[in-house]
Amino acid sequence: MKRLSLLSCCVAALLAVPAVAEDRIAAPAEGPEPKIQLAILIDTSSSMDGLINQTREQLWKIVNTFATAKKNGKRPRFELALYEYGNDSLSREGNFIRMVSPLTTDLDKVSEQLHKLRTNGGDEYCGAVISKAVTQLEWSKSKGDLKLIYIAGNEPFSQGPVNYVTAVKNAIEHGIVVNTIHAGDQGSGISGKWKDAAMLADGNFLTIDQNRAIAHVAAPQDAEIARLGNELNKTYVAYGDDAPAAVARQEAQDKAAMGMSMGSGTARAVTKSSANYKNSNWDLVDAKKDGADVAKMPAAALPAPMRAMKPAERVEFVEKKAKERTEIQEKISRLNTEREQFVKAEEKKSTGKKEATLDSALLESAKAQGAKADFAF
Numbered sequence: 001m002k003r004l005s006l007l008s009c010c011v012a013a014l015l016a017v018p019a020v021a022e023d024r025i026a027a028p029a030e031g032p033e034p035k036i037q038l039a040i041l042i043d044t045s046s047s048m049d050g051l052i053n054q055t056r057e058q059l060w061k062i063v064n065t066f067a068t069a070k071k072n073g074k075r076p077r078f079e080l081a082l083y084e085y086g087n088d089s090l091s092r093e094g095n096f097i098r099m100v101s102p103l104t105t106d107l108d109k110v111s112e113q114l115h116k117l118r119t120n121g122g123d124e125y126c127g128a129v130i131s132k133a134v135t136q137l138e139w140s141k142s143k144g145d146l147k148l149i150y151i152a153g154n155e156p157f158s159q160g161p162v163n164y165v166t167a168v169k170n171a172i173e174h175g176i177v178v179n180t181i182h183a184g185d186q187g188s189g190i191s192g193k194w195k196d197a198a199m200l201a202d203g204n205f206l207t208i209d210q211n212r213a214i215a216h217v218a219a220p221q222d223a224e225i226a227r228l229g230n231e232l233n234k235t236y237v238a239y240g241d242d243a244p245a246a247v248a249r250q251e252a253q254d255k256a257a258m259g260m261s262m263g264s265g266t267a268r269a270v271t272k273s274s275a276n277y278k279n280s281n282w283d284l285v286d287a288k289k290d291g292a293d294v295a296k297m298p299a300a301a302l303p304a305p306m307r308a309m310k311p312a313e314r315v316e317f318v319e320k321k322a323k324e325r326t327e328i329q330e331k332i333s334r335l336n337t338e339r340e341q342f343v344k345a346e347e348k349k350s351t352g353k354k355e356a357t358l359d360s361a362l363l364e365s366a367k368a369q370g371a372k373a374d375f376a377f
Contacts, residue, residue: 034076035145036066036375037103039137041129043153043183045086045122050210051152051183052117057260059111060267067274071144071375078276079103080110081137085129086153088121095128095160096121103137105278107271108246111253124153125160126197130167134174143175146373149203152181154210157193164193168201179203183210216263217346221339226262228332229269230254235325237284237318239301246282266339273332285322294318 042048042055066078082100090096100113130151139147149171157164157180168178178201182189186207189195198205233254238247258265271277280286284302288294295311306314 032074034071034074034375035079035140035142035147036069036076037079037081037137037140037145037147038062039081039083039103039133039149041083041085041133041149041151042117043086043124043155044084044117044119045088045124045153045155046119047154048086048183048210049119050212051154051208052114052119053260054208054210054212055152056111056114056256057264058267059114060257060264060271063107063271063276064267064274065377067271067276069375069377071373075275076146076375077105079105080107081133082110082114083129083133084117085126086122086124086155087119088123089118090122095125095132095162096123097125097129097132099132099136103139105276106281107277108249108253108279111256112249115253115256123159124155125162126151126153126155126157127162127164127167128160130164130171130178131162134167134171134176139174139176144373145175146375147174147176149176149178149201150181151178151197152183152208154183155192157197164197165200168197171201177201177203180205182207216261217343218262219266219339219342219346221335221342222262222266225266225269225332225335225339226258228328228335229265229272232269232272232325232328232332235285235321235328236279237306237321238282238303239284239287239297240282242282243303246279250279269332270336273329273336284318285325288315288318288322 040055043051063078063080066076069076069078080101081103083097084090084100085095085097087096087098090098100117101110104110130149133149171178178198180189180194180198180201180203182192182194182205184207189205189207195205233247233250236247236250238244254265254268257268278286280290280292284292284294294314297314299307302314306317309317
């Protein structure tokens with residue numbers, strides 16, 4: 001098996017079925033909301049700086065994978081969680097494991113915490129961190145929802161006080177598929193039981209070169225997508241006690257993504273144009289979409305420009321911002337479609353037939369796994 005980037009592994013393990021043409025910001029169908037829940041368990045021991053950097057750089061690309069997802073015509077709620085393990089700065093009694101973020105739709109908070117991770121140590125207990133993620137996180141109880149764990153690292157999977165066989169079997173009993181990503185060669189991944197764990201867990205075993213630089217295909221649309229991503233921030237109407245921190249976090253994660261690479265910055269802007277980027281807890285536009293009555297909100301919770309407005313004026317103001325946001329999101333979506341077509345053409349030129357075959361093989365693997373839960377992308 002060839003070594004892949006962390007993004008390729010995630011896409012291979014998680015994506016479900018053939019892509020379909022889709023408006024990224026179309027209104028969801030009525031009815032029960034399906035869920036896609038994804039937990040990333042990342043080794044933060046001393047040798048894993050490359051792995052962490054890959055995850056930072058590819059976070060928004062991973063999220064964008066699910067932007068067009070539907071099940072039975074309904075758009076799912078996407079939730080992301082993050083754990084670190086194998087770090088000596090963490091509690092020995094807790095098996096050197098920390099839940100960095102619970103399952104959440106607040107992707108900016110996940111990104112913020114991901115950029116704070118630092119390596120140190122350590123002792124990597126794969127069975128223990130899988131067990132912790134299964135029992136600590138609020139997993140959906142619906143058998144029809146897609147529940148996935150990635151665990152990425154490089155030491156033998158069998159280390160630690162919790163038997164990995166027991167841990168992965170418990171995950172499957174809860175309807176959670178475990179995928180293993182070994183940061184090393186295939187042979188050591190097999191001998192280190194990474195493949196065995198994935199097979200037991202109905203998941204995929206993949207290997208990566210964690211120190212591989214992520215190539216970005218520069219496209220004519222990149223600069224305009226990035227600019228529009230910044231313009232989107234002007235359509236947010238922050239409310240409540242957490243408003244200043246939330247606005248600062250949004251801007252900081254924009255800068256963090258661009259700081260990683262143009263590709264990461266572009267991918268984040270695309271995320272912000274999708275239904276997966278929801279901030280109902282601090283943005284009135286999203287809150288109104290989720291049923292909040294803007295007219296009846298206490299003035300003290302509103303941003304300063306809205307406090308003197310009459311109830312009808314408040315609603316009109318938020319609706320205007322919503323319209324502006326939709327227009328920008330539609331522009332980003334159209335540009336991204338053009339960008340994806342450009343990138344595919346360029347990749348065919350540079351990678352040749354053999355690389356395209358590898359991509360096809362990964363896609364087929366992804367279809368087989370995701371089709372079990374009837375999700376379409």
